[in-house]
Amino acid sequence: MKILVVSDTHGRERNLERVLEKVAPVDALIHLGDVEGHExxxxxxxxCPAYIVSGNNDFFSDLPREREIxxxxxxxxxxxxxxYGVSMGTERLEEEGRVRGVQIVMYGHTHRPLIEQLEDITILNPGSLSYPRQIGREPSFLIMEIDRKGEAHYTINYLKN
Incomplete structure (x- = not known):
């Protein structure tokens, strides 16, 4: 199973179109908010199945604030x-994930990619396809693959211009 995880496109889908052309086919698309009316x-x-949550810039949106899938x-x-104050760290998000009994928490907002695999939970952020903020400022996305044994593998990928 191959899952594309993106966030913070802010109404600018050209890079998402390029990513989908590059990595297709995918079994699911996850968008972690700030679609700005383009859901x-x-x-x-x-x-494919798309799971989208609202972000802080998704005003007047009917998208859910959070989803468990x-x-x-x-x-x-x-x-x-x-x-969850992720701009200051992921501690509150980790705690929420543990309370809910999930194995993976995915978030956006910071525009910085992250894979943090802890003993009992994995925290993922694909970064931003439109306004990256990490060193180098390359648009980023995440691929989650579940292998034949059912184990998940994660890679952060960058869209070269």
């Missing part, structure tokens, strides 16, 4: 992260 276009573009043998919490 219908993103769902159509995905061509099953990915293979893993239960995942999807959130934009701003309600």
């Amino acid at each position: 219908d276009y993103i769902e159509c573009l995905a061509g 099953q990915l293979g043998n893993y239960k995942a919490l999807l959130t934009h992260g701003h309600y």
Whole structure:
């Protein structure tokens, strides 16, 4: 199973289109917020099940604030992260994930990619395809693959211009 995880496109989908062309086919698309009204276009573009949550810039959106979904043998919490103060660290998000009994927490908001594998929980942030903030400022996304044994593997990828 191959899952594309993105965040913070902010209404600029050209890079998402490029990523989908590059990594297709995918079994699911996860968008962790700040779609700015383009959720219908993103769902159509995905061509597979799409799980989208609202971000702090998704004003007047009907998107859910958070979602819990099953990915293979893993239960995942999807959130934009701003309600958990992720700009200051992931501690509150980790705690929430443990309380909910999930194995994976995915968030956006910081525009910085992260894979943090702890003993009992994995914290993931794909960064931003539109406004990256990490060193080098390259648009980033994450691929989650679940192998034949049911084990998850994660890679941060960069979209070269």
